[in-house]
Amino acid sequence: MKYILALDQGTTSSRAILFDCNGRVAGKAYQEFRQIYPRAGWVEHDPKDILGSQVGVIAEALVRAGASLSDVEGVGVSNQRETTLVWNAQTGEPIYNAIVWQCRRTADMCDKLKEEGLDKLIYQKTGLVADAYFSATKIKWILNNVAGARDLARAGRLRFGTVDTYLLYALSGGRIYATDYTNAARTMLFNIHTLKWDDDLLSLFDIPRSMLPEVYPSGYDYGRTDGTFLGRELNICAVAGDQQAALFGHLCTNKGDIKNTYGTGCFLLMNTGKSPVDSRNGLITSLAAGIEPAPDYILEGSVFVGGAAVQWLRDELRVISTAAESEELALKVPSSDGVYVVPAFTGLGAPYWDARARGAIVGITRGTSREHIVRATLEGIAYQVADIVRAMELDAGVKIAELRVDGGASANNFLMAFQSDILNCSVLRPAVVETTALGAAYLAGITSGIWSGVEELKNNERTERVFTPSMGDEERSRLLSGWHTAIAAARLRQG
Ligand code: ADP
Numbered sequence: 001m002k003y004i005l006a007l008d009q010g011t012t013s014s015r016a017i018l019f020d021c022n023g024r025v026a027g028k029a030y031q032e033f034r035q036i037y038p039r040a041g042w043v044e045h046d047p048k049d050i051l052g053s054q055v056g057v058i059a060e061a062l063v064r065a066g067a068s069l070s071d072v073e074g075v076g077v078s079n080q081r082e083t084t085l086v087w088n089a090q091t092g093e094p095i096y097n098a099i100v101w102q103c104r105r106t107a108d109m110c111d112k113l114k115e116e117g118l119d120k121l122i123y124q125k126t127g128l129v130a131d132a133y134f135s136a137t138k139i140k141w142i143l144n145n146v147a148g149a150r151d152l153a154r155a156g157r158l159r160f161g162t163v164d165t166y167l168l169y170a171l172s173g174g175r176i177y178a179t180d181y182t183n184a185a186r187t188m189l190f191n192i193h194t195l196k197w198d199d200d201l202l203s204l205f206d207i208p209r210s211m212l213p214e215v216y217p218s219g220y221d222y223g224r225t226d227g228t229f230l231g232r233e234l235n236i237c238a239v240a241g242d243q244q245a246a247l248f249g250h251l252c253t254n255k256g257d258i259k260n261t262y263g264t265g266c267f268l269l270m271n272t273g274k275s276p277v278d279s280r281n282g283l284i285t286s287l288a289a290g291i292e293p294a295p296d297y298i299l300e301g302s303v304f305v306g307g308a309a310v311q312w313l314r315d316e317l318r319v320i321s322t323a324a325e326s327e328e329l330a331l332k333v334p335s336s337d338g339v340y341v342v343p344a345f346t347g348l349g350a351p352y353w354d355a356r357a358r359g360a361i362v363g364i365t366r367g368t369s370r371e372h373i374v375r376a377t378l379e380g381i382a383y384q385v386a387d388i389v390r391a392m393e394l395d396a397g398v399k400i401a402e403l404r405v406d407g408g409a410s411a412n413n414f415l416m417a418f419q420s421d422i423l424n425c426s427v428l429r430p431a432v433v434e435t436t437a438l439g440a441a442y443l444a445g446i447t448s449g450i451w452s453g454v455e456e457l458k459n460n461e462r463t464e465r466v467f468t469p470s471m472g473d474e475e476r477s478r479l480l481s482g483w484h485t486a487i488a489a490a491r492l493r494q495g
Pocket of ligand 1: 262
């Protein structure tokens with residue numbers, strides 16, 4: 001039996017999943033690793049923890065599958081995006097911890113870019129909003145703050161990489177220095193139109209070209225790992241940022257195909273085909289993972305508080321004891337009875353972009369029960385997703401036919417049914433919920449020749465459940481109008 005090994009290097013854990021040639025999970029293992037918070041708002045990872053945990057889980061996944069390294073046809077890597085590492089080219093040693101995408105230490109730098117009006121140039125070239133999430137200001141911070149870094153950089157002796165690049169470099173003993181389009185597109189240094197590192201942006205951030213890896217399609221023959229590292233050389237056949245890997249895992253390879261991941265936050269990605277779509281609604285324009293030389297474009301939007309709203313019900317309001325109980329309670333009442341919960345705990349993202357908005361519960365009466373609040377909270381997640389889907393439809397000029405879903409909260413049947421009703425389209429939940437790893441495996445499997453292409457995979461695709469809308473147009477309009485009144489309440493300036 002031949003297998004594809006997917007390495008899914010995430011923000012809080014590293015996973016290894018072995019897929020067989022039918023795309024089924026044969027064995028998996030995962031390990032959490034340390035989060036480092038040096039100051040309020042700062043987040044780092046120790047590169048040794050990233051590498052150690054990722055290598056550590058490979059053997060365990062193989063054992064669980066009863067397989068050995070010689071059965072592995074190819075490796076696909078998916079990774080937390082934007083997280084930034086800089087290392088010495090001679091020694092391979094990082095000169096600072098990995099600065100994690102969530103880290104806000106460069107927020108002031110980004111405010112300054114906006115004050116100077118440079119955010120427009122950045123958007124034109126990269127499709128991104130000028131934000132501290134993306135790698136460019138993090139690299140600049142390292143060069144400005146680590147003793148001697150600037151001199152080493154000028155002398156061409158430093159290398160920058162997102163997590164994928166660092167893993168490839170380490171696993172190949174420095175032979176592979178590369179990334180893929182989806183990861184490059186999150187650095188704020190990559191021009192998504194020319195598909196090249198952008199000289200204007202490199203000089204804006206004062207980053208030498210010698211610090212940047214080569215960029216290839218996600219499905220590509222990246223080279224082989226060093227035999228001394230894992231005990232055997234393995235072919236790296238794919239690299240993709242986690243959300244784009246998930247989009248490919250859902251086989252959303254046609255224009256208008258869209259997926260949402262319901263995790264702590266929600267990540268919506270829509271394939272917009274061969275040409276980039278400018279957003280008038282504050283969405284990000286970026287690149288999709290694929291096997292062709294020129295990537296498709298995507299629109300991306302995120303909901304800051306998704307499944308985290310359910311954690312809030314459990315840990316702060318304490319009206320449920322497990323996340324799954326939210327479904328049971330929501331179904332005990334026929335409706336939320338005019339109650340809306342807007343979980344804008346940290347402000348509102350697309351399409352509102354209001355950092356000062358705060359959460360709101362509106363429409364409560366003497367008869368409002370915890371069941372209503374729980375139900376309205378789940379509905380609040382679905383409404384936020386619907387707002388982004390509508391923004392995408394407007395920007396891209398397409399009407400979506402179905403939404404593909406994954407992530408922890410997609411297990412909630414009430415939430416999925418309500419999502420389908422409020423979007424008035426089908427919601428498809430796949431049988432393999434490890435969609436990120438599956439996407440990396442699909443890309444690697446096509447590249448290594450295990451699968452002939454997307455069509456073959458589509459024929460084998462298994463959907464666990466399809467939710468179809470049953471709500472009337474009038475009710476949908478009434479509910480959406482109530483939601484938008486609640487959004488207005490969440491945006492009222494307090495004090
Ligand atoms: P992440 O990758 O962001 O850590 P996961 O995909 O593991 O997230 O999903 C975890 C989130 O899903 C949590 O916020 C949790 O509250 C939510 N969640 C898990 N199960 C359910 C459920 N049955 N109903 C609603 N929310 C759920």
